[in-house]
Amino acid sequence: MAVYGGDEVNAIVLDMGTYSTRVGYAGEDMPKVNMPATYGSVLDQDSGNFKHYVGDEGVNVYRPKMRLSNPMREGMIYEWNAVEDVLDYAFNDRLRCDTADHPILFTEPPWNNKHNREKLAQILFEKYNVPATFVVNNAVCASFAAGKGTALVIDVGQDISSVTPVVDGYALTKSIQRQPIGMSLLTNTAYMTLTTPTPERPDAIELHSHQLIASKKPMGYNAKPVYTLRQDRLANADQSWRNQMARRVVEDWLEVCGGVLETTFTPEEADKKGTKFYEFPTGYQAIFKGSERLQPAEIFFNTSALNRIRAYGPPPIAENYPSQGRMIPLQEAVPLQHLVAHALEVQDIDVRSSLMQNMVLTGGGSLLPGFQERLLFELQNLTRNKNYKFHIPTTKHERRFGPWIGGSILGSLGTFHQLWVSREEWRNSALISWLRDVNEGGWGICCRVCNVML
Amino acid sequence: MTSADVREIVSSLVPSGSTPAPRKAPPPTGTRKPDGISRELYNLIGNAAPTLVAQVSRPKFKARPDLGRARVKWEFREFDNPARKDHLKLHHWQKATDTGAYRFARYNIDSAYITYTDEEYDAIYGTEDAPWTKEDTDYLFRLVREYDQRFIVIVDRWAPPSGIDRPIEELKSRYYTVSRSVLERRLPDDDPDKAQMLANFTFDKEQERKRRDYVTALFKREPEAIEEEEALYIEIKRLEQNERRFTKDREDLLKMLAGVESGLGTLKVEDDGKKKKKSGELSADSPATPGAPPRRAKAEAKYVPADDPINCVVRYDPATVAGPGTKGGIPSVFMRSTRIPVPKPSVAAYVTQILAELQISPNTLVMPTKGDVEKLDSLLNTAGILVEMKRSVDRLDQELRVLKARQKGESVEDAEMEDGDGKGKAGASRLIPGV
Numbered sequence: 001m002a003v004y005g006g007d008e009v010n011a012i013v014l015d016m017g018t019y020s021t022r023v024g025y026a027g028e029d030m031p032k033v034n035m036p037a038t039y040g041s042v043l044d045q046d047s048g049n050f051k052h053y054v055g056d057e058g059v060n061v062y063r064p065k066m067r068l069s070n071p072m073r074e075g076m077i078y079e080w081n082a083v084e085d086v087l088d089y090a091f092n093d094r095l096r097c098d099t100a101d102h103p104i105l106f107t108e109p110p111w112n113n114k115h116n117r118e119k120l121a122q123i124l125f126e127k128y129n130v131p132a133t134f135v136v137n138n139a140v141c142a143s144f145a146a147g148k149g150t151a152l153v154i155d156v157g158q159d160i161s162s163v164t165p166v167v168d169g170y171a172l173t174k175s176i177q178r179q180p181i182g183m184s185l186l187t188n189t190a191y192m193t194l195t196t197p198t199p200e201r202p203d204a205i206e207l208h209s210h211q212l213i214a215s216k217k218p219m220g221y222n223a224k225p226v227y228t229l230r231q232d233r234l235a236n237a238d239q240s241w242r243n244q245m246a247r248r249v250v251e252d253w254l255e256v257c258g259g260v261l262e263t264t265f266t267p268e269e270a271d272k273k274g275t276k277f278y279e280f281p282t283g284y285q286a287i288f289k290g291s292e293r294l295q296p297a298e299i300f301f302n303t304s305a306l307n308r309i310r311a312y313g314p315p316p317i318a319e320n321y322p323s324q325g326r327m328i329p330l331q332e333a334v335p336l337q338h339l340v341a342h343a344l345e346v347q348d349i350d351v352r353s354s355l356m357q358n359m360v361l362t363g364g365g366s367l368l369p370g371f372q373e374r375l376l377f378e379l380q381n382l383t384r385n386k387n388y389k390f391h392i393p394t395t396k397h398e399r400r401f402g403p404w405i406g407g408s409i410l411g412s413l414g415t416f417h418q419l420w421v422s423r424e425e426w427r428n429s430a431l432i433s434w435l436r437d438v439n440e441g442g443w444g445i446c447c448r449v450c451n452v453m454l
Numbered sequence: 455m456t457s458a459d460v461r462e463i464v465s466s467l468v469p470s471g472s473t474p475a476p477r478k479a480p481p482p483t484g485t486r487k488p489d490g491i492s493r494e495l496y497n498l499i500g501n502a503a504p505t506l507v508a509q510v511s512r513p514k515f516k517a518r519p520d521l522g523r524a525r526v527k528w529e530f531r532e533f534d535n536p537a538r539k540d541h542l543k544l545h546h547w548q549k550a551t552d553t554g555a556y557r558f559a560r561y562n563i564d565s566a567y568i569t570y571t572d573e574e575y576d577a578i579y580g581t582e583d584a585p586w587t588k589e590d591t592d593y594l595f596r597l598v599r600e601y602d603q604r605f606i607v608i609v610d611r612w613a614p615p616s617g618i619d620r621p622i623e624e625l626k627s628r629y630y631t632v633s634r635s636v637l638e639r640r641l642p643d644d645d646p647d648k649a650q651m652l653a654n655f656t657f658d659k660e661q662e663r664k665r666r667d668y669v670t671a672l673f674k675r676e677p678e679a680i681e682e683e684e685a686l687y688i689e690i691k692r693l694e695q696n697e698r699r700f701t702k703d704r705e706d707l708l709k710m711l712a713g714v715e716s717g718l719g720t721l722k723v724e725d726d727g728k729k730k731k732k733s734g735e736l737s738a739d740s741p742a743t744p745g746a747p748p749r750r751a752k753a754e755a756k757y758v759p760a761d762d763p764i765n766c767v768v769r770y771d772p773a774t775v776a777g778p779g780t781k782g783g784i785p786s787v788f789m790r791s792t793r794i795p796v797p798k799p800s801v802a803a804y805v806t807q808i809l810a811e812l813q814i815s816p817n818t819l820v821m822p823t824k825g826d827v828e829k830l831d832s833l834l835n836t837a838g839i840l841v842e843m844k845r846s847v848d849r850l851d852q853e854l855r856v857l858k859a860r861q862k863g864e865s866v867e868d869a870e871m872e873d874g875d876g877k878g879k880a881g882a883s884r885l886i887p888g889v
Binding site for chain 1: 522528535537539540541542543544545546547557559561562604606607609610611622644666668670676677
């Protein structure tokens with residue numbers, strides 16, 4: 001029992017990301033709720049107010065004039081008006097719990113600002129009446145989920161790729177490296193790949209989502225698709241919703257066909273990885289060559305691929321409140337292996353080798369087949385050093401929900417419960433800077449217990 | 455319906471008399487099948503079944519849950535965490551019998567850290583503590599406490615009031631120096647643990663910097679350099695092994711052929727080992743010549759102490775006195791008497807005779823000195839030469855006689871017969887006239 005060290009107090013772990021929001025009970029191995037981060041808003045003609053739709057069935061269903069937007073940017077909350085809808089949906093509709101009984105542990109990216117942190121805590125305390133909250137760095141959570149107190153966390157997220165060194169459960173904030181090369185940019189690149197005609201495919205692929213297809217006919221490979229669109233929906237669908245649904249098609253294509261070549265990319269080498277078959281919602285069936293499938297992910301590793309996308313990358317991100325630390329802008333972005341090597345280079349020599357031996361890959365990018373092998377290959381070639389070791393969970397859901405699982409471990413530890421920030425502490429004006437203090441202090445005991453437990 | 459019934463029906467269809475009515479199977483006469491062995495297996499091995507197996511491998515089923523025991527009641531209970539300073543009440547499931555303090559509170563321990571008062575600081579440093587200010591030092595001590603002396607984290611969080619960035623060894627040095635001064639003032643001089651306590655807080659900034667530089671250099675080695683070092687290391691190990699094997703072989707050979715067991719074989723190996731340890735990679739450059747004398751030995755051989763002539767000590771180059779049982783130029787142990795010169799075997803008998811005539815016996819030399827041995831040596835040589843002379847004189851006399859007899863007209867046959875007797879003599883006799 002002492003070795004396990006768990007003591008469950010029914011805490012809820014809330015992990016909000018740019019792509020999805022994960023909510024569940026601490027101590028479980030999977031979040032109960034995994035919902036898209038985006039929300040839809042429809043103007044109610046009678047009252048003149050916007051009605052918000054969240055969750056899978058809220059966002060992915062066709063609604064006339066529903067506009068989709070993402071309240072998250074770079075893993076930080078950016079639009080507050082939808083956050084309560086998201087939380088309402090998660091706590092009331094999905095978990096169906098009374099939040100007054102559950103302390104809530106929430107994660108934040110290492111570059112989160114104080115305002116965001118305090119505002120979320122305020123919402124939780126005032127609206128949801130939670131007895132206590134706590135905020136944890138999600139890089140730290142990811143390293144805990146991998147069973148490490150000291151790790152170099154490489155997070156390839158939706159908006160951002162970041163490299164965060166974690167030593168004894170503390171993220172070293174000064175040496176965090178991040179740049180806006182993430183899965184959304186990969187989706188953009190794949191979108192361009194699919195919609196650009198090639199000699200084998202003279203017509204651009206039409207990426208209508210299945211909600212807009214009225215009927216389609218089975219056709220052979222590479223035959224021009226025969227389908228009819230639902231014109232009523234087409235006329236009333238908001239452009240943001242249509243874009244988002246088209247991106248979902250591309251994301252699905254990436255999940256099926258995408259991947260990374262394990263060695264330096266050449267079309268000949270990539271073609272050896274074999275072809276894959278995919279049928280689009282329009283009924284168009286195509287076979288994708290290795291070079292076509294694996295080309296988009298080169299933006300993570302290849303300078304020339306990076307140079308190509310710099311031209312049509314995402315628009316510059318406007319920020320309400322500046323994040324901490326510096327983000328490398330897209331125009332100066334470097335391949336991921338350079339980012340990792342640089343993050344290691346600025347580390348203290350005494351922890352550098354242990355960080356090299358404990359590299360944790362997390363985020364959506366880690367789900368791409370071959371990603372880890374390629375990163376290792378590029379790192380070894382770049383630094384002429386073979387002593388890198390990755391610690392990646394083999395099961396996919398552990399990779400997807402890495403930071404949430406770390407939070408789940410933390411929130412169910414007996415020794416953790418002294419660290420919760422209670423309502424009483426929060427009210428006390430003398431502890432106004434509590435979040436900074438608890439975030440940075442009092443970690444030693446958690447780490448020690450985690451080390452014992454894992 | 456049993457199979458016997460079927461057979462009865464079938465046999466009624468077949469004309470009677472063609473087959474005998476099936477006899478009832480005799481009742482099994484063998485012993486009963488023991489428990490713990492399957493029927494099929496028992497049929498195969500029959501009575502030969504080892505009884506032990508049946509006893510030992512009796513199938514064991516999962517133990518039944520002991521439902522008779524008193525059930526433990528669990529309660530969903532509010533608890534107070536003594537490790538907390540506020541009154542946060544959380545709920546958890548707990549055994550109803552479990553009513554102690556919160557069991558994880560005891561892990562809330564703080565490592566010992568040092569604090570100082572303003573007076574102490576002023577007394578130690580006053581105001582002229584140039585590169586550091588009191589505010590920065592306070593801030594450093596707060597961070598050390600907050601992060602439990604994890605200096606790598608402290609240097610990352612470092613944002614002091616003065617805004618001066620400092621490297622990690624600077625922070626460590628400051629922390630340890632101040633702690634040491636505070637302790638030195640605080641502990642009474644007669645405290646037996648004082649020296650030990652102070653020693654715990656010594657920190658050499660320069661050494662730390664050197665260490666870090668060294669580790670950095672090690673880290674920055676090119677892969678080729680690392681490979682070369684590894685190859686050299688393996689080569690050293692191989693050479694050492696070779697050398698050891700050679701030494702052993704030599705020793706074995708000596709033992710077998712010369713019957714010498716000097717005990718130096720093992721000494722040599724030990725010596726080599728020491729040399730390796732001392733000079734590290736040097737031995738990798740030297741070729742694999744296990745028999746070659748070590749350089750140090752040669753250098754020592756050339757050294758002559760000043761008082762040798764007074765003590766009548768004469769030193770020989772080991773190579774020149776190599777006798778049986780020498781090894782790598784180093785003479786093995788020998789008896790001094792074996793060094794007394796002996797006459798050549800061919801003339802030994804005459805020489806001994808001469809010495810007897812002169813009434814000199816080598817056995818009288820109990821403790822032969824250099825001079826004695828030299829004189830005896832020259833005597834023996836002279837005696838040897840004398841004997842040789844005598845022999846050649848005798849031979850010449852003999853030949854002279856033979857030639858004279860031939861002149862007197864002895865028969866040719868006699869001479870030829872003599873020639874056939876000893877070709878050597880005849881050859882010699884022919885040579886003589888030419889001389």
